[in-house]
Amino acid sequence: MHLTHKCGAVLGLCALSLLTVPVSAQQAGDQAPGPRPNVFFDCDGRDCNSEYYRTEINWVNWVRDRGVADVHVIMTSLSTGSGGLEYQIDLLGYRDYDGYDDTTLLQTLSTDTDRERLDAITHTLGISLASFANESGFRGIVTLQGSDLTGGGRGGSPLVSQEEVDDPWNLWFFRFNGSGNLDGEKTRSSVRLNSSLSASRVSPTWKINFFAYANLNRVEFELEDGTFTDQRTDWNFSQLIAYALSDHWSIGAQSTVSRSTRSNQNFTAELTPAIEYSFFPYDEATRRSLTVFYKIGAAYRDYIEETVFEQLEETKWEQSLEIELSQRQPWGDAGITVRASHYLHDIQRHNVSLRGDV
Numbered sequence: 001m002h003l004t005h006k007c008g009a010v011l012g013l014c015a016l017s018l019l020t021v022p023v024s025a026q027q028a029g030d031q032a033p034g035p036r037p038n039v040f041f042d043c044d045g046r047d048c049n050s051e052y053y054r055t056e057i058n059w060v061n062w063v064r065d066r067g068v069a070d071v072h073v074i075m076t077s078l079s080t081g082s083g084g085l086e087y088q089i090d091l092l093g094y095r096d097y098d099g100y101d102d103t104t105l106l107q108t109l110s111t112d113t114d115r116e117r118l119d120a121i122t123h124t125l126g127i128s129l130a131s132f133a134n135e136s137g138f139r140g141i142v143t144l145q146g147s148d149l150t151g152g153g154r155g156g157s158p159l160v161s162q163e164e165v166d167d168p169w170n171l172w173f174f175r176f177n178g179s180g181n182l183d184g185e186k187t188r189s190s191v192r193l194n195s196s197l198s199a200s201r202v203s204p205t206w207k208i209n210f211f212a213y214a215n216l217n218r219v220e221f222e223l224e225d226g227t228f229t230d231q232r233t234d235w236n237f238s239q240l241i242a243y244a245l246s247d248h249w250s251i252g253a254q255s256t257v258s259r260s261t262r263s264n265q266n267f268t269a270e271l272t273p274a275i276e277y278s279f280f281p282y283d284e285a286t287r288r289s290l291t292v293f294y295k296i297g298a299a300y301r302d303y304i305e306e307t308v309f310e311q312l313e314e315t316k317w318e319q320s321l322e323i324e325l326s327q328r329q330p331w332g333d334a335g336i337t338v339r340a341s342h343y344l345h346d347i348q349r350h351n352v353s354l355r356g357d358v
Contacts, residue, residue, distance in 0.1 A: 035138060036059065036060050036061045036138065036141055037060050037061065037070040037071055037129070037132065037133055037136065037138050038060075038061045038063045038068055038069045038070045038071075039060045039061065039062055039063065039069060039070070039071055039073060039129065040062075040063055040064070040065070040066045040069035040071070040072050040073065040094075041053065041054075041062065041073045041075075042066075042072060042073060042074045042075070043074075043075045043076075044075075044076055044333060045075070045076050045077030045078070045087075046077045046085055046087075046117075047077070047085075047087075047114075047117055047118060047121055048075070049118060050062075052118050052122070053121070053122055053125060056122045056126075057122065057125065057126050057129065059141045059142045060129055060133075060141075066094075069094050069095075070093070070094055070095060070096070070097050070136070071091050071092065071093055071094065071097060071100065071129070071132050071136075072091070072092045072093075072094055073089065073090070073091055073125070073128075073129075074089075074090040074092070074287070075087060075088070075089050075090075075121075075125075076088050076287065078285070080107060080202060083109075083110030083173050083175060083200075084107060084108045084109045084110045084112070085107070085108050085117070086105060086106070086107045086108075087105070087106040087107075087108070087121060087124070088103065088104070088105055088287070089103070089104045089105075089106070089121075089124060089125060089128055090102070090103050090287065091103075091128055091129070091132055093132070093136070097132075097136050100132065100135070100136065102128060102131065102132065104124055104127070104128050106120060106121065106124045108120055110173070126142075130142055170201070171201045171202065171203055172199060172200070172201045173199070173200050173201070174197075174198070174199050175196075175197070175198045175199075176195075176196070176197050177194075177195065177196045177197075178194065178195040178196075179193075179194045179195075180192065180193045180194070186222075187221065187222040188219070188220065188221050188222065189219075189220050190217075190218065190219045190220075191216065191217070191218040191219075192215075192216070192217050192218075193214075193215070193216040194213070194214075194215050194216075195213065195214050195215075196211070196212065196213035196214075197211075197212050197213075198210065198211045198212070204244070205243060205244050206241075206242070206243055206244075207240070207241070207242040207243075207244075207252075208239075208240070208241050208242075209239065209240045209241075210237075210238075210239045211236075211237070211238050211239075212235070212236065212237045212238075213235065213236050214233070214234070214235040214236075215232075215233070215234045215235070216231070216232075216233050217230075217231070217232045217233075218230070218231040218232075219231075232261045233259070233261075234258075234259055234260050234261055234262070235258060235259050236256065236257075236258035236259075236260075237256070237257050237258070238254070238255065238256040238257075238258075239254070239255050239256075240252060240253075240254050241253055242274075244282065247278075247281040247282055247283070248277060248278050248279070248280075248281065248282075249275075249276070249277055249278075250275070250276045250278075250282075251273075251274070251275050251276075252273070252274050252275075252276075253271070253272065253273045253274065254270075254271075254272050254274060254295070254297075255269075255270060255271045255272070256268065256269070256270045257269045257270075261304065264303050264304050264305055264307070265301055265302070265303060265304070266302045266303060266304045267300075267301075267302040268299065268300065268301050268302070269299070269300045270297060270298070270299040270300075271297045271298060272295040272296065272297030272318075273295065273296065273297060274293065274294065274295035274296075275293075275294055275295075276291055276292065276293045276294075277291065277292045278290070278291045279291070287327075288326070288327050289324065289325070289326045289327075290323075290324070290325045290326075291322075291323070291324050292321070292322075292323050293321070293322040293323075293324070294319070294320070294321050294322075295319065295320055296317070296318070296319040296320075297317070297318065297319075298315060298316070298317050298318075299315070299316055299317075299318055300313070300314075300315045301313065301314055301315075301316075316343050316344075316345065317343065317344040317345065318341060318342070318343055318344065319341065319342065319344060320339065320340065320341035321339070321340055321341075322337065322338070322339040322340075323337070323338045323339075324336070324337045324338075325337075333357075333358070334356075334357070334358045335356060335357050335358075336354075336355070336356035336357075337353075337354070337355050337356065338352075338353075338354050339351075339352070339353045339354075340352045340353075
């Protein structure tokens with residue numbers, strides 16, 4: 001796992017070996033404990049197990065009323081290109097500690113178990129709260145013990161930089177899934193086969209993703225006048241390549257070739273270049289995001305049956321514009337998305353959608 005700490009909030013803690021992992025925390029026993037900070041926990045995403053963190057970090061007062069909190073903890077998460085998760089833990093000071101602002105990032109691996117992720121979050125959250133307590137004058141409530149990497153003590157290896165990591169896969173992540181179901185009786189039988197394969201690579205400037213799947217559904221019925229057979233085969237191959245020009249601009253392209261019997265499409269091919277502008281830096285996306293996404297491209301469709309427009313195949317140019325706003329702030333969560341698209345040759349054939357949540 002990779003831990004990144006932003007905002008210089010470790011004053012006075014460096015002497016306690018916070019630069020190594022793991023770090024254990026326990027209530028101080030050599031001195032009388034002082035007042036404890038009131039902590040309000042707010043989470044949206046994976047592993048919002050507040051009871052686990054309350055049990056493991058028992059040297060603070062966990063409160064359910066934000067109005068009496070000394071510090072507000074906001075934890076969000078998003079998926080990484082390697083299949084793991086990145087957690088962002090923000091601490092915002094309240095009341096006498098208004099103005100305190102600290103952000104910590106934690107990355108977990110796709111191979112981590114639920115318990116390993118919870119322990120890593122507890123470890124990171126504990127360090128963040130200890131840093132707040134140290135800066136805010138809460139004394140004698142916790143002792144942090146770092147690993148002794150040179151003396152044979154507990155712990156693992158020190159943190160290393162990205163340049164020191166030897167990754168034979170060069171940041172590529174692959175995933176394969178497959179499933180099947182066979183069912184049969186005297187007068188009927190069915191076969192269902194599903195498979196998917198994905199490959200992705202994410203770096204600070206590039207995001208590359210390939211995805212493919214294939215599904216087979218076959219059903220046979222023995223009737224009085226013969227055998228009825230229905231077989232449907234669907235497949236899809238899509239790719240996304242995006243490049244971040246800056247903290248606010250990115251460009252890319254999406255392409256898809258597919259077959260979908262449910263959509264009456266024997267073969268479909270699409271290519272759509274795209275551009276996106278973010279009003280806030282991309283690294284703030286877990287807390288606040290306002291983006292404008294535009295794409296334009298051609299789509300070829302070969303239909304299984306004639307459509308209501310009397311078409312068996314067609315090539316159409318399309319464009320779409322999407323505006324999305326999402327907020328995760330101390331006052332709550334809000335999000336709204338507006339999307340509009342239409343064919344270039346006929347603006348009357350358009351689609352407009354609006355969705356939101358608070």
